[in-house]
Amino acid sequence: MNAQLSSLIEDLDKVRKHSPLVHNITNDVVMNNTANALLAIGASPVMAHAIEEVEDMVSIASALVLNIGTLDSSKVKAMLLAANKAKQLNTPIVFDPVGVGATAYRNTVAEQILQQCKPTIIRGNASEIMALAKVNTKTKGVDSTVSSDSAIDLAKQLAKSYACVVVVSGEIDYITDGKEILEVKNGHTLMQRVTGMGCSATALIGAFVAVNNDVLKAAYNAMVVMGIAGELAAANASGNGSMQVNFLDELYKIDQAIIKMYFKA
Numbered sequence: 382m383n384a385q386l387s388s389l390i391e392d393l394d395k396v397r398k399h400s401p402l403v404h405n406i407t408n409d410v411v412m413n414n415t416a417n418a419l420l421a422i423g424a425s426p427v428m429a430h431a432i433e434e435v436e437d438m439v440s441i442a443s444a445l446v447l448n449i450g451t452l453d454s455s456k457v458k459a460m461l462l463a464a465n466k467a468k469q470l471n472t473p474i475v476f477d478p479v480g481v482g483a484t485a486y487r488n489t490v491a492e493q494i495l496q497q498c499k500p501t502i503i504r505g506n507a508s509e510i511m512a513l514a515k516v517n518t519k520t521k522g523v524d525s526t527v528s529s530d531s532a533i534d535l536a537k538q539l540a541k542s543y544a545c546v547v548v549v550s551g552e553i554d555y556i557t558d559g560k561e562i563l564e565v566k567n568g569h570t571l572m573q574r575v576t577g578m579g580c581s582a583t584a585l586i587g588a589f590v591a592v593n594n595d596v597l598k599a600a601y602n603a604m605v606v607m608g609i610a611g612e613l614a615a616a617n618a619s620g621n622g623s624m625q626v627n628f629l630d631e632l633y634k635i636d637q638a639i640i641k642m643y644f645k646a
C-alpha cells in the first residue's frame with residue numbers, strides 16, 4: 382500500500398478510536414447534514430454558536446469549524462471569540478467561506494476571519510477560493526460557476542499569504558500548502574445536487590486535522606474519504622434524496638478494503 386493510503390487508514394482508525402469533538406459554528410441549512418457526516422465517520426459533532434458559551438465549548442474540542450453560510454452579526458462575534466480561544470489552545474481552525482463573493486457583507490466577514498482567526502485550513506469551491514483571493518468571479522450564491530482547475534494558482538497564493546492549507550473542491554479536489562499540490566480524483570457529479578456536501582467536506586477535514594498534525598495530509602485524507610463515499614453513494618442512488626442518505630451510510634461503512642478498491646490514483 383502506498384504511503385498516502387497508509388496515512389489515510391491510520392487517520393480513519395484514529396478518528397474512530399478517539400472520536401474527536403468537532404465544534405461547528407455553521408449555517409442553519411446544513412447543521413443536520415454535517416453533524417450526521419461527522420457521526421458517520423466516527424467523530425463527535427457539536428453545534429454551538431451562542432457568544433455566551435463558544436469559548437467554553439471550543440476549549441473542550443479538538444477542532445473548530447467556521448462556516449459563513451447563513452451569517453448574522455451575533456454568529457460573527459461568536460466565530461471571532463471561538464477562534465481567538467482556539468488559537469490560544471493551539472486547536473486547528475477550518476474555515477468554509479460559503480458564498481463569499483456574492484455579497485459585500487460576506488466579503489467583509491470572510492476578510493475579518495482570514496485576518497483575525499488565521500485558519501489552519503480553508504476549504505471552498507473554486508468561485509469561493511477565487512473570491513477570497515480577490516479575483517472577481519461571477520458567484521452564483523453558494524455554488525461554483527467555474528471549475529476547480531481555474532483556482533489552482535490562486536489557491537497556492539492564498540495558502541502562502543495566510544500560511545495555511547487551502548482545499549479547492551470540485552470535479553478534482555486540489556489541496557495545497559502553497560508549495561505542494563495534491564489531487565483527489567474520486568467523487569461524483571451527483572454530490573453537487575445535495576446541499577451541504579461542501580460543508581460536510583469541511584467538517585470532515587475538522588475531524589481529520591484533529592487526529593493528524595500534518596495538516597496537508599489530513600485535508601487530503603478527508604477529501605479522499607468524501608470522494609469515495611460520494612461515488613459509492615451515487616452508484617445506488619435514484620436521485621438526490623437517496624444520495625444524501627446513501628452518503629452517510631458509505632461514510633459509516635468505509636474501511637481499508639473499500640479505500641484500496643476505489644481510490645483513484
Ligand SMILES: Nc1ncnc2c1ncn2[C@@H]1O[C@H](COP(=O)(O)OP(=O)(O)O)[C@@H](O)[C@H]1O
Nearest residue numbers: 506550551552554568569570572573578579607
Ligand atoms: N463534478 C464533480 N465530480 C465529482 N465530485 C464532485 C464534483 N463536484 C463536486 N464534487 C465533490 O463534492 C464535494 C463538495 O464539493 P463542492 O460541490 O465543490 O462544494 P460546495 O458544496 O461547497 O460548492 C467534494 O467532495 C467534491 O469533490
Ligand SMILES: Cc1ncsc1CCOP(=O)(O)O
Nearest residue numbers: 408410450523577578579580
Ligand atoms: C444553500 C445554502 N444557503 C446558505 S448556506 C447553504 C448551504 C451550502 O452548502 P454547500 O456549500 O455545502 O453546498
Ligand SMILES: [Mg+2]
Nearest residue numbers: 479523579580
Ligand atoms: Mg460550500
